Amino acid sequence: MQIQLRRSLLTDLDLLLNLEKDAFPIWQQSSRRVLRTSLRSAAQHVFIAECEMDGKLQPVGYFCVHLYKRTIRIYSIAVYTRYKQQGIGSQLLSYIFNYTRSKGYERVTLEADSFNSKLISWYQSFGFQIIDTLIDYYGEDMPAFRMELVIEENRIKKSVSYVVVVNDPDEWRLTTNNARLISATDYVSDHEAYSKQNLRVFNLCYSYKYQSMGYYVSLLANAREHKVIPSVATLRDTKDQRIIHALADDLKEWIQRTLLKVEEEHFQLNIYFGECRIPAMNKMAQKMFQLFELPFFTVHLVKNGEWRIHKIDALSLKKTPPQDFEFIQESTDKFLSQQRFHRAKMKNYEYDLAILVNTEEVNPPSDKNALQLFKKAANETGFYVEEINKKDQNRLSEFDALFIRETTNVNNYTYQFSRKAYAEGLVVIDDPWSVLKCSNKIYLHERLRNNGIPVPETFILYKSKKNDKRISSLTYPVILKQPDSAFSLGVLKVENESELKQELKKLFQISDLIVAQEFSPTDFDWRIGVLDNQPLFACKYYMSSGHWQIYNWNKEGDPSGESETIAISEVPKKVLSTALKAASLMGDGLYGVDLKEINGRIVVIEVNDNPNIDHGIEDLVEGFDLYLKVMRFIKTRIEMGRNIARFVSSDAG
Structure with a gap:
């Protein structure tokens, strides 16, 4: 038939x-x-x-x-x-x-x-x-x-090809030994020739203005899933002064220190692929390039009490000073020849995953063995994996996803990585919203309380005389927490009002608001790992020996207490349901929910982004499947982002 x-x-x-x-x-x-x-x-x-x-x-x-x-x-x-x-x-x-x-x-x-x-x-x-x-x-x-x-x-073993896109190759003066030179018109118009290739695109067009040829090169590179510098997100960000100031906030000290001896109130610096002609300012130039990934640009700074970035202008080669040409050639050669752009892929992976780590961190969220298992699971799921560090922020556009495995903080580069990766269209764990929400105990308390999640009795103490009535009503001992405390750091136990006032003086130098919470001693805290609003692992974290917290940072050696990993099926239903509800208020990523059982009542202590996953502890029950679940989640999110409609339902056909 x-x-x-x-x-x-x-x-x-x-x-x-x-x-x-x-x-x-x-x-x-x-x-x-x-x-x-x-x-x-x-x-x-x-x-x-x-x-x-x-x-x-x-x-x-x-x-x-x-x-x-x-x-x-x-x-x-x-x-x-x-x-x-x-x-x-x-x-x-x-x-x-x-x-x-x-x-x-x-x-x-x-x-x-x-x-x-x-x-x-x-x-x-x-x-x-x-x-x-x-x-x-x-x-x-x-x-x-x-x-x-x-x-x-x-199934051809596809290596990445590198192309430099310019308006007119015949007029182009720079040599690009490690990359093929093509015209913007060819790249934009010849869909069949370029759309199926695995390309790394360096867009060096004359202009990136909205709807210019240079703009469309970056736009179509994104649509074709080519890694491109600059991305459309970068072009957009560098036109918005609010975003510039937000992204550059982490560079404040660098800028002040670097420009300390500059007497003028206006200063500008040309940066070519992260390099500048003033050796003393090269570190600052590299950091700016990590934030604003434009091939060539001028950063304009003004001094009004302190130095600030006024604006950023993309530069075309023909607008650069003639005396800079030789330096630009050297900077371009150096950048295009970097080994990271020429990594060999022995297997034909579907996606690229960056794992942000800090090898100097004393207590990272995943130990070396766990990181190796994450890599293995990622490879099996279809990812090419590369560990990156804080110097690699300018490389985020090379990847499809970012997995942060160092302790996050809103006030350091981990948040900047998360925010930039999200803006570049990467799938991110931990996403910037989760970092923001989970990092502040005051936000957490308000969010949980407003949604009927049981929490320990909590007071917010203000840097004012309004505290007098609150302090007199407290029952001691009481726990004081900095709003952005993590891993039991910035968390104190005070035994009386005198100690309280003494510690508050110190804490109010850091934050205008401090969390005061009832002291509820227990032998252990529950830690429920949650991924995509589903339980991932369950542990009992016991208090550090002779101490009232899980971590005792004054103890020599390992500061943490003992732990016990529990099968999800054996976790009390009330603990599990409370943890899942609390995590859902933060988002649908990866979280660690800490809970206590106090007189038969389950209360949430906090919800953490970037939870610990160490080999031999959190993975003791699930084993390798735990790592696979995380990687499959990331892969699914990538494919959801590229075709959201098909994920309306997971019914099988």
Whole structure:
């Protein structure tokens, strides 16, 4: 029976529902909402198969595929029961394979009922191989196999190519030995030639003004998923003085120190790929380039009491001083020849993941063994992984996602990394909003209390005489917390009013508001790890020996107490539900919720972004699966961001 294919329309919705009901058991059928989403999505293709019968075309089956960057996923393929065993399914697969080959996709994937041996064998006869088992995929005790067919002729080991885009290559004077020189017109207009290539684009056009050729080079590079300098986000940020000041806030001390001996009230500095001609200012130039990733730019600074960035102007080569040309050539050669742009990828990974670490941190959120397991899980999930550090902020546009594994703080570069990565369109853990929300105990208390989450009795003490009544009503001992305290640092226990006032004098030099909380001694705190509003791990953190906190920073050696990892199924339901509700108020990323049980009452102490995940502690029950869950979450978020519509529902087809 020979089929004809046509693209499905919204008017076919009832037909598709009927096909699903006829072909699949109820637990495997796609809902009306899912099918409607598929029909409307630009990244999903739905085709109806028809055969001519009695002079009329009659529907006999259909398929739905999801289009990823290098993969086509068969979401559903169905044939009416009365037309089975007539080669229709084989014809549908043949069409999918031909489409995959013609469009350059590298693989076809699907999920199939692992108990249906006949179906599995049928797919295997076409070359599909089982690559994973998905537990409870269709429901409890209803697993599926993930299967894959690799299109060998399309699976070329793609290394990154480097291109410098300019308005007119014939007039270009710089040599670019490590990168191919192409015209902006060619890059913008020749979609077929450049869209499928894996490119690193250095946009050196004359102008980046809105809707100029230079602007469109960066815009289309982003659309083609090419890594580009400058990105559209950078172009936008450098036009907004508020964003400039916010991003440069971390550089205040550097700027004051570097310009200390400058007597004028106005100063400007030309920066070429992070280098400047004044050796004493080169460190500052590098830091500015990390924040404002423009190839060539002028930073204008003004002095009004202290030095501040007034504005940033992108520079074109023809507007640079003639005497700078040799220096610009050296800076360009140095930047383009850096090894980080030429890293070899022995495997054809789908995405690039940066893990931000600080090798000098005494108590990082993940130890070396855990970091290795995160890398292994990332590789298995389809990520090329690279550890980066605080010097690599200008490299964020090279990656698809950022995973922060050093202690976050709103007032240091970790927040700047998070914020810039988010602005560049990366998936970020921890995202800037989570860092902001979780880092401040006053925000946390207000947010939890307003949403009915039980917390210890808490008072906010102000840097004013308003505290007198509050202080007199406190029951001692009492806990004092700096609003941005972390890892038990900035947390004090005071035994009486005299101690309280003494410590408040010190704390009010740091913050105008201080948190005072009832002292509730317990043997341990619950720590529930939460990822995407689902429990990830559960631990009991016991108090450090002879101390009232989990961490005792005055203790020699390991400051932390003992820990016990618990299976999620064994955690009291009240603890689990309270933790999940508290985490959901912060977002849907990765969190660690600390709770205590006080006289049978579960209270939330705090919600932490950037929770500890160390090998042999938090992973003791879940093992390697814990690391895989985190990486799969990041990958899913990348693909959601590129095609949000298909994730309306996770119903299986």
